[in-house]
Amino acid sequence: MTGKLFIQLLVNGISIGAVYALIAVGFALVFSVLKFSNFSFGGTISACAFIGFFFQKAFNQPPYWITVLVSSVAGVLIALTVDLLGFNRIRKKNSPKIYYFLSSVVFAIMIEQILTVFYGTQMYAFPSIFATTTLQIGGITFSKLDMTILAIAISLLVILIIIIDKTKLGLAIRAVAINSNTSRLMGINSSVIIVLTFAIAGFLGGITGVMLGQKYSVYASLGPSMMLKGFIASVIGGLGSLGGAIVAAILLGVVEIFATFVFGAEIVPIVLFGIMLIFLLVRPQGIAGRIAEEKA
């Protein structure tokens, strides 16, 4: 492997890692507050990709950012609907966490199925945003789209981290994540914060949907197929930790690209399985998580 190729692969790995990061952060956000892995997120991403596409088509190619905005608003609405129909009653009834998980899996299947039934017969692709798709810098090829996605992902993540770490809203989200009941005593409307968290995740899902739809084409299993990677990244990062999820997602992207290059694509799931196994055995709390020990 030449140095140039190495750097090229690294660039590719980081680009795909950025996509995983967007998904992983959506996961981690919901996990940190509600303590369950929201599988319906994959469906939300697919649905948003479709909505963005149809919007783009219906309004004869409006400026790109409007499409992204529409799609992310749609993402928020979908997330809120899923919360209302899938999680709200479970939360009210204080049912075990496993029901949230189950409910989200059912939603994942349902959204994918709805999209397949209504739109599965055709293939859809966004019109390209760039006339030429690549850029050469020092012999390394950069895909303009990938760079855009990377930039958007990083800026979104930075904004998100600032919101979470520096604002009052973020403080409230963190407090609810630690203990939603005590947060209510602080005058925080925990339900609103929980719904808001869903909304933020949905917003991310909307943006991710358009990005993914642009990069790959628009199809029903688009979100779900990427979702597992996001899920893995959020776990390796330490369940619920945003920073950890981002680091893990980028690492996952890079590892995946190199493993594919070296071993071939079929082995990658097995390599990933092995890496996860070793990782969890060595560091069960994830990159940034902490172990909550049970007190007798």
Next chain:
Amino acid sequence: MSNVVLKTEGISKSFGGVKAVQQFSMELHEHEIKGIIGPNGAGKTTIFNLLSHIILPDEGKIFLLGEDIENKSQEEVAQMGLSRTFQSIRLFAGLNVLDNVKVGLDNEGKYNLFDAMFLTPRRWKEEKRIHNAAMECLTMLNLEKYKDYRSNNLPYGIQRRVEIARAIVSRPKILLLDEPAAGLLPEEVFELIDFIRLIKEKFELSIIVIEHRMDLIMNLCSEILVQDFGKTIACGTPKELQCDPRVLAAYLGEEE
């Protein structure tokens, strides 16, 4: 002097900066009831957790029936004959009272997975034995009328007693009781005192009990350890301690 069944030599445990237990040494004799008292957070429950090997000591040794338990797991310590209850009730909510008590015996049940699935005669025989032993225990403790109740639907005091029943059904040598009287009304406390005396005789137990209810401690224990900030600040018979100024200052409080 009777045999020492449980002995600790200078065990310590810290959590981060908190020195929960420091240099704790003690001997428990056969048929003895020992009390541990001390303010909240003094490390009493932590001592129980160390003895039952739920957590491991940072230093020091624990001898159970003369054997060093350093390399034993929590399960093995339990199998050696040390049983305990928990400060907050930890009955198995999914099981009824009878099954809860049976769990205390299940690990020693002498039939395997195959017998269980294919209902071999061995399984019937053993199940019968387990059933009888559990029922015997419940009857002895006057709990048989609750046997089909879901454990979480029972009154608090009954739950406490079921917990004790579950802990002694496997005939352990040593029983650790963590605040058994918590949440009981004053009359119930006196019932509990008789109850503990009863099981001690019937099951030939050696008991350590943690309690904040002085009436229980003073009535039951032959010796009391007073813990504060992880250290043993006093040790003696109930009579001696009742007027010990250190104990008054740290735990019982000054009389006005």
Next chain:
Amino acid sequence: MALLEIRGLNVYYGNIRAIHGIDLDIEEGEITAIIGSNGAGKTTILKAISGMVNRNDSIKFDGVPLSMKPHKVIKKSRICHVPEGRQIFAGLTVEENLLLGAYNNNNKKEIKQLLEEQYDLFPRLRERKNQDAGTLSGGEQQMLAICRGLMSKPRVLLLDEPSLGLAPIIVTEVMKTIQNIRDKGITVVLVEQNAKKSLSICDYAYVVENGRIKLSGTGKEMLNNPEVVEAYLGAACE
């Protein structure tokens, strides 16, 4: 008229009735103590006031019915509940915990001043303001929980077992603080297992048993009540 007027309060946990039609009056500017054995329903009464459990419409604050939503109770009526078992936010720093106490306050200047007040109250917290609150010792956590409550500039402070897990010396300190708080004009409802201590500082006390009020009277009266002595003050040194 009492500041908080409770008439016929009922609380159910599922099918279990925890509070059986209780009447309570909490006078402005006083310390009202509630004592009782484990599981008597003391915590539940406080939770009913702050809206943490579903209850019937039986509480009036300043003559108007009190909201049943916790975030509204604290925002509109400035009733602050310092919950049992401290429940500080482990993972957040001491200062962040305090800021959460002033969540509904948007006046930055005032928040700053409130912070200073708390740090003056317990200088130990100032030393540790950037420490993860989860690593504080139990006593420090309790101080933090009380200060977090005071950050909301409450009219009524509901304290649930503030001396739990504290060394006797610190208990004395906390009790003194509670008296100071009262002297500032804040109404305090104090739930304690440590009956002797709480009875000696309170103005008025209720004894709860099995979800019902069993006795009530001024602190002094209660301390001398033989029933109370037998059941709650224990047979200490005679």
Next chain:
Amino acid sequence: MNNYQIGLTILSCVSVITVTGVYALTGLCGMFSLGQAAFMCIGAYGTFMLTRYAGIPLIPAALLGVLAGVIVAWVVGRLTLKLRRDYFALMTVALGQAIPSLVVVFSEYTNGALGFTKIPKVNGLIWITLGITVLVVFCIRNLKYSRYGRMCLALKTDELAAKSFGINVYKLKVKIYILASAIACIAGILFALRNRYIDNTQFNWALSAEMQIFLFFGGSNSLTGAVVSAFVLKMLPNILRNVQLFGVSMQEYRIILYCILVLIILNFRPAGIMGEHELNFRWVSRLTAKIKNASGRNGGKA
């Protein structure tokens, strides 16, 4: 019954068998696995590669196939069951992806994506399947009412307390995981015998998720519920195959309908259809009494 109905019945029985195993794992022990389909895959491929390439007769090959699953479950279980429960769930997801991809790696033998055929025809498969189904359900029912069942339920509610009664929680979990996986292997073999065609995409995580949905639909604390819902829900899409509603064919919407059904259950009866009830005589008699009661009351009003 014609062949078509027999085929569907076999398919439903296969789902009952797997869900019964999942019940032991999730319902009894509280371990959430999204990788049981991988064991179906191991059982099916293991067995029929042996019959095809090593010429081993079906029954010994099937035993070896199950053994392969047992070994994998043993290794994976030993490594992951000490981890926290959510990590275990995650690892099973990863396992569920890794095993089918092994099928592709060994395309030379498994025929990879083209699908594996030449699976021997077994006469009277329906009877064998029914027999195995009854046996498996019987065994797991017995398991529930044995010391193992109690210990599992104990460790599900409170691992720490379970340990303090001498229960080796870790070993017990490994045992049950192996048991559930062996059952999944058997289901996989029957599945292959029924279809006489297998490929890797059939054993993806959606199948594992389906098993969990069946379990929770019926009630994760009720074996009866799990068995009934596994059978009915597997059958349902095929019953709905040509049903028309308001002039629209339901065929395309059947999975959506079925998701809605599950969501309704999750929202309004989270304990599942059966809750914690098991089908036994006491329950049946109580139910009839209730019905009698209710009708009696209505009669009184009228």
Next chain:
Amino acid sequence: GGQANTGGQTGTDQPSQAPSQSQGTQKDLEPIKLGNIQDLTGSASEAGVANAWGVEYAVKMINSQGGINGRMIELYTEDCKNDATEALNAYRKLVDEIGIHALIGPPLSNSAATWKELVEEDQIPCVGHFMDESCTTDENGNVYKYMFLAEPGCIQQSYSIAKFALEKLGIKTAGVLYNTANAFAVAHAKPFMDYINAKGGKIVVEETFSWSDADYSAQAAKVAAANPDAVFLSDYAAQAKLCYQQLREAGYKGIILGANTLALPFPTLVDGEIYDLYFLQNVDMFSEGTDCYDLLQAFFKENPDSTYPKVNACFGYDAVMVMADAMRRAKDPTDGAEVQALLEQTKDVPTSSGPITIDPKTHRPVGMPMYIATYDENNNVKIVDKIFVSEDALK
């Protein structure tokens, strides 16, 4: 009648195909029950729905011309959802519940593979477009007696594009990039490599991916690094689109070859410019006057939403034509064994793709050409060559 109404519904909103005159003139003759299993929903429905249309169109036409020797065809369509188990359920239902006499299969090999052994037991002749050779012959070359393919198999198709690349484009080295988890892709990629290696070219790089992969940039980088003269992409359109794009992004500037999945709407999916791309076509859909052109006009008329021609419409039609021809020659068109024997003797049956002759040794057509197409600057399809190559070319 009535049974046809429920059985023949496909779930899509096409009108029912119940024969209108079955009772009137030919009272004594029972209709012929023809099964049709297609991917009406699921990820392959794009092809499946068009295929189903072709089948229905052909049946309608035959019935309106008086049926098969006076017997009407009753069509029963089932959905296999691109899922092997569903395919088998559909098959069992048609055979056991409806009692079909013959079966038209889907273009996807995985579904057809589930019943390739069963049709023999049930004596149901099956004609379809399952291109993978393993659906018609096993690995020892023995035919599955009741399975018949109505278009050139994967081997012949891949040979065609390989031959074109070697002879017309003059390539020396080639690479492949394909989906190992997709039967279609594997069945194309392997013969392509064989042909190139056997005929003086060299395969310098072989890269793969599978369904669960969503990104192929590592593979693309590797192919670009090897820089062969041409790269053969083998998978469905969605994946091929990404392969193409990422290959170009990785800096690969050479020729890209593809299977017929790179036909329209491929260019509408791709970001950026398309150049040096050659792909396979079964028919010339763009020249007026051909049978398939006319058929596709009918397709457009009945499906006004369609924006581009779908060769699958022709496939469905062709399969019915081949089946109908054998049935016409049969004494009893409902006798599976007889129809099977006659299908083996299929010779020059006119279809929309030209005359079909089936080789009894392989049950695959012989002598059918493949077309090579490319896209011009406006992304319009341009047929550039017509290749005749036999699947025995390397033997």
